[in-house]
Amino acid sequence: MTDTKLEIGHELSSGGLTTTGTGSKVTKVLGVAALVAIGLQLLFGLYYSGPEVVQGEAVRLFYVHVPSVLTAYLGFGITLVASIIYLRKGSQFWDLVAGSAAEIAVLFCAFTLFTGAVWGKPTWGVYWQWDPRLTSTTVMFVMYLGYLAVRRLDLEPRVRSRRAAVLGIVSFLNVIIVHYSVDWWRGLHQQATFGVDTKLDGLMLFSFFLGLVAFTVVFAWLLIHRFRVSWLEHQLRLARLDEALVERRAEGTIDGTTGAIS
Amino acid sequence: MNGWNFVIVGYSFVFVGLGVYTAYIIRRGRTLSKQLPPERRRFLG
Amino acid sequence: MxxxxxxxxxxxxxxxxxxxxxxxxxxxxxxxxxxxxxxxxxxxxxRIFFLNVDEAVAQQSELGDKRFRMQGTVTTVPDTKDDGSLFFAVAFNGEQADVRHIGDAPSALFECNTPVVIEGRWIENTFESELITVKHSEEYEEANEERLEEAYKPVGSSC
Structure with a gap:
């Protein structure tokens, strides 16, 4: 990485760095904020907000289901932007950001699918149906699993990163399809939560926003740590490469040959 | 109707899932940083 | 060197x-x-058609015994017969259809005035349903007995 790229990276992980682990002052502050936000989310989602007039207590799943999918969208959006920048500039930093964001987004996408199924049983009467919204979300989930799989293929690092970046851009089409699936096709799933007909009673709206804030802070905290793990993995690969080069140099010196080392 | 069972299952999956992933990332970061010399442990610059 | x-x-x-x-x-x-x-x-x-009640009624002869999904709102109090089948009517856009459900019991939310998606086929002039799923709107209201009466009540409902 060049110095410029390192500076951009410094913004992501600003604050003091610990000698072991991936924590810093910034992550400590974010971590405490995330814990407080989750505590409030649980308090309002499970205690202060009341049951819904039709769904009863099951509505509480709304406060984790919708924030989960919006957080997944955020992660996939970061992957899209980082992938475009990677293809333009070829910087390792953006490749690692793209991969880190996608991994966390896939986790939140899994939460979305699971809580949706669990919410579906007491409301719709079925855990699952091949409805347009559910199907397109599953396609999105599988495609981003594919993206993560491509990042783990045995390929030359630059080739692998380029292929992953292309897939990271193409896969974002899924986010658009998922979002508009309830408008484009008829199905069982209700319309978009914040459409013209949306109505959320006071404390329900507050509990939902609390869930969204909590998951966004958790996402930011996880993204910094996950990026640093990827960065350390990258550094470890470079260190091993350096060691190998030193060994090759040493072999050349010991042999006393003047020719090239094969 | 009482949907508490479903609520507990859904919330448990999400927050246990988050906890497990967080623990994995933190542990992986510690393990990797121990394998690197101090000058390479700095994330940037 | x-x-x-x-x-x-x-x-x-x-x-x-x-x-x-x-x-x-x-x-x-x-x-x-x-x-x-x-x-x-x-x-x-x-490949399974998804039709509103008015469309399903208008296309009844073309649909024949083809399986499809029909969307509407329950407009009569569901009546359970001795053989376990459930009789009710659904309506959409001013058209109504009689339904006989022979599949698994629907969600506990299923009742009069509930928007539903049912899957089955026409058997003469009755829609024979094998699956009832309850559709929820994007309105979320905190539980309140007075508002319960008005929730999802369509025009012309006999509930």
Whole structure:
């Protein structure tokens, strides 16, 4: 990485760095904020907000289901932007950001699918149906699993990163399809939560926003740590490469040959 | 109707899932940083 | 000191071999199979028509005994018969259809004035349903007995 790229990276992980682990002052502050936000989310989602007039207590799943999918969208959006920048500039930093964001987004996408199924049983009467919204979300989930799989293929690092970046851009089409699936096709799933007909009673709206804030802070905290793990993995690969080069140099010196080392 | 069972299952999956992933990332970061010399442990610059 | 050639080696061959390694093929096969399964299910289900009650009534002769999904709001109090079947009516856009449900019991939310999606076929002038799913709107109201009476009540409902 060049110095410029390192500076951009410094913004992501600003604050003091610990000698072991991936924590810093910034992550400590974010971590405490995330814990407080989750505590409030649980308090309002499970205690202060009341049951819904039709769904009863099951509505509480709304406060984790919708924030989960919006957080997944955020992660996939970061992957899209980082992938475009990677293809333009070829910087390792953006490749690692793209991969880190996608991994966390896939986790939140899994939460979305699971809580949706669990919410579906007491409301719709079925855990699952091949409805347009559910199907397109599953396609999105599988495609981003594919993206993560491509990042783990045995390929030359630059080739692998380029292929992953292309897939990271193409896969974002899924986010658009998922979002508009309830408008484009008829199905069982209700319309978009914040459409013209949306109505959320006071404390329900507050509990939902609390869930969204909590998951966004958790996402930011996880993204910094996950990026640093990827960065350390990258550094470890470079260190091993350096060691190998030193060994090759040493072999050349010991042999006393003047020719090239094969 | 009482949907508490479903609520507990859904919330448990999400927050246990988050906890497990967080623990994995933190542990992986510690393990990797121990394998690197101090000058390479700095994330940037 | 010996002269050392550090010219980067040609990785083309390595990459070509790498992309065809058994591990790579296995990973991509699993992902492609999963994606194929989901898309197959989606396309298979997309072939089942999804009609509103008024459309289903208008197209009754064309539909014949074809299986399809019908969307509407329950307009009569569901009546359970001795054989376990459930009788009720659904309406949409001013059209109404009689329904006989013979499948699994629906969600506990199923009742008069509930928007539903039912899957089945026309048997003469009655829609024979095998699956009832309850559709929820994007309105979320905190529980309140007075508002319960007005929730989802369509015009012309006898509930």
């Amino acid at each position: 010996a002269e050392v050639d550090l010219t980067p080696e040609d990785r083309t061959e390595t990459v070509r071999k790498g992309s065809r390694s058994p591990r790579n093929i296995l990973i991509m096969s699993v992902i492609c199979l999963a994606l194929g399964f989901v898309l197959f299910q989606a396309l298979t289900n997309a």
